[in-house]
Amino acid sequence: MxxxxxxxxxxxxxxxxxxxxxxxxxxxxxxxxxxxxxxxxxxxxxxxxxxxxxxxxxxxxxxxxxxxxxxxxxxxxxxxxxxxxxxxxxxxxxxxxxxxxxxxxxxxxxxxxxxxxxxxxxxxxxxxxxxxxxxxxxxxxxxxxxxxxxxxxxxxxxLPTRPQQAPDRGKRLASASREMRNTADAGIQQLRVFARNVASKRGYPLQLLKTSGKIGMECLKLGLSPSDPDTRLKGSLSGRKLVAWANPMPLSDIKNTARALRGTVNDVLMSAATGAIHQYLHDQHEPPPDSGIRVAVPFNLRPLRQPVETLGNQFGLVLVPLPIDESCPRMRFHQVQENMNRLKRSWQAQVTYSLLDLFGRGPDMLERRAIQLLSSKASAVLTNVPGPKKPVYLAGARMSQPMFWVPQTGGIGIGLSIFTYADTVQFGIIVDRKLKVDPQRVIAAFNQSIADLQAAAGSPKTYPEVERRRAT
The missing domain is CATH 3.30.559.10 (Chloramphenicol acetyltransferase-like domain)
Known part of the structure; x- marks a missing residue:
């Protein structure tokens, strides 16, 4: 077969x-x-x-x-x-x-x-x-x-009415042979490019050495970074999940806030997630740790124009520090912005992708130990994925709200999801029931954090969840 x-x-x-x-x-x-x-x-x-x-x-x-x-x-x-x-x-x-x-x-x-x-x-x-x-x-x-x-x-x-059929044995052998030739040709071509760069650019070997050093430094920092501090966001897990999502909010409001704070939409949303965790811990009478926390954020390594037929996993993970100890919304924003800009210039996503490739080739026990080690360095997984800018229809019906959650790895029990669709922002959360984190309160805290950022930017807006929160 x-x-x-x-x-x-x-x-x-x-x-x-x-x-x-x-x-x-x-x-x-x-x-x-x-x-x-x-x-x-x-x-x-x-x-x-x-x-x-x-x-x-x-x-x-x-x-x-x-x-x-x-x-x-x-x-x-x-x-x-x-x-x-x-x-x-x-x-x-x-x-x-x-x-x-x-x-x-x-x-x-x-x-x-x-x-x-x-x-x-x-x-x-x-x-x-x-x-x-x-x-x-x-x-x-x-x-x-x-x-x-x-x-x-x-x-x-x-679209095509039939899935692609499996090639016969002869075609599979021919394809494998062609792949081997292409791989060899690519290797020879890379060596030629390397030789030309060495001959034409005096500083190329030094630049290559510096890049290799940066990659090695990322591996070292990843391995030596301390575990995330203990909060109610961490603990033993049961496997029983709770999911929840907020009502959509206008993307135009987020863009106006980003423009006023001289940042990006992603900066605002990441800052809002930071403020939500800060507010939630404060409401639970738990002081946020002075060192903040980290969240694992998927970083896309897939070419944006790659055909949709190409499935598989092509992303790395970056550990983003969130200053949940900072009470000022504007200061939180600038710290998150600085952390994100620094990570964009790093090789951390490529390093984690290479580690996943290495783990997938090694023994199962090695991978589990490594995942446990890496998951201890983050308190949650946070994703931010852009969706269609205009409404879409399925079988004639308009999609009014999409939401998704990615899985958590190792001992991580919380996932936060941000999705933009048709000029709106969707926010959702999935949490292990044993952590005793109320997802509805986290969602209310996210809406409050958005309102606080807009007020700091000089464009206050209110949402129903925020008004109910203030009333209580």
Whole structure:
């Protein structure tokens, strides 16, 4: 039976699976009107299953793993129809998403599931779970967006109707031979480029030595950096998750704040997350540690114009210091901005990607020890992914709110997610129930932090959550 060797980085994410932290990317998509189930199934067959990876299961033997076509593949094993009781609202949908994100995927089948929630609000919702070994967040967002259209009445048949077929043995051998020749040619070409640079640029060897030194220094700093301080954000985990998300807020307000503070939208959102943690700990009568905390932030290494057909994981992790001990919103903003600018100039993302590649090739025990060591240096995972700038439609229904969460690794039990969509900002959180962190209070603190930054920038805005918070 045809199978494809799993890359070392994807295998590293596969082996991170644990009882406490299933390695799933969770997605909730809300639509403003009902979707025809028949049309949605047809759309999945036409657009989603053309990615062959979603028809393949993982097979392992010793320290090796492959993608293998599932001979018993059926869409019915992955698409489940469910409903919420009565006039269920956001709280009930969050409870269902929490339960599903606490449940591992079946390892005997392709590692994804979609729950079609029929009666939610005036429309419906989708809860999607996909294992991280299939692809990273950037590529999965592109895959899910490939299901959508810019207009409600777009032609369903504009994409290929069949997934790519597996090549026969002769074609696979020819492809492998061609890949080896290309690799050798690339190596020779790199040596020629190196020789030309040495001959034409007197300072090139010194520049190369400096770069190598910076990479080595990043490895040293990563290994020697102390563990994050103990707060209620850290502790033993149960594997039972709680998820929640805020109401969308206007992106234009965030842009105005960023412009007034002479920063970027990302600077504002990262500062807001910092302020949310500061405010939450303060509300729980827990003084924030003087050293602040770190969060693990995925850093995309994938070319932005790379075709959507290319799945897999191509990102590194950077440990971003968050000054949660700073009470002044403007000072927090400038410290976060400085930390982000410094990390953008570093090699930390490339180093962590290389470490994942190395872990994926080594023994399972080595990877688990390394992940435990690295996860001890952060208190949460924080993602910030840009989405479509205009509304999109799925099977004719307008997507009114998308939200997603990436998995946490090792002993990390909190994930914060920021997603921009159709001139709005979406903020969500997933937290292990055993940590006793109230996700709704964190969301309220995030909205308060945004309002504080806007006031510091001279453009105060208020949101319903903030007003309710002040009233109490």
């Amino acid at each position: 045809t199978r494809t060797r799993m890359t070392a980085v994807d295998r590293a994410w596969l082996r991170m699976e644990s009882t406490e932290n299933p390695m799933m990317i969770g997605v909730v998509l809300v639509f403003d009107q009902p979707i025809s189930l028949k049309r949605f199934r047809h759309l999945l067959e036409e657009r989603f299953l053309r990615f062959r990876r979603f028809r393949q299961r993982v097979v392992q033997s010793g320290d090796r793993a492959w993608w293998q076509d599932d001979p018993y593949f059926s869409l019915d094993n992955h698409l489940h129809i469910t409903g919420l009781p009565g006039k269920a609202g956001q709280n009930e949908l969050q409870a269902l998403a929490s339960d599903l994100n606490s449940t591992p995927l079946n390892p005997q089948r392709p590692l994804w599931q979609i729950h079609f929630v029929e009666n939610y609000g005036e429309g419906c919702a989708l809860i999607v779970r996909i294992h991280h070994c299939i692809a990273d967040g950037i590529s999965l967002v592109r895959v899910l967006l490939a299901l959508t259209d810019d207009e409600p009445d777009s032609n369903l048949y504009q």
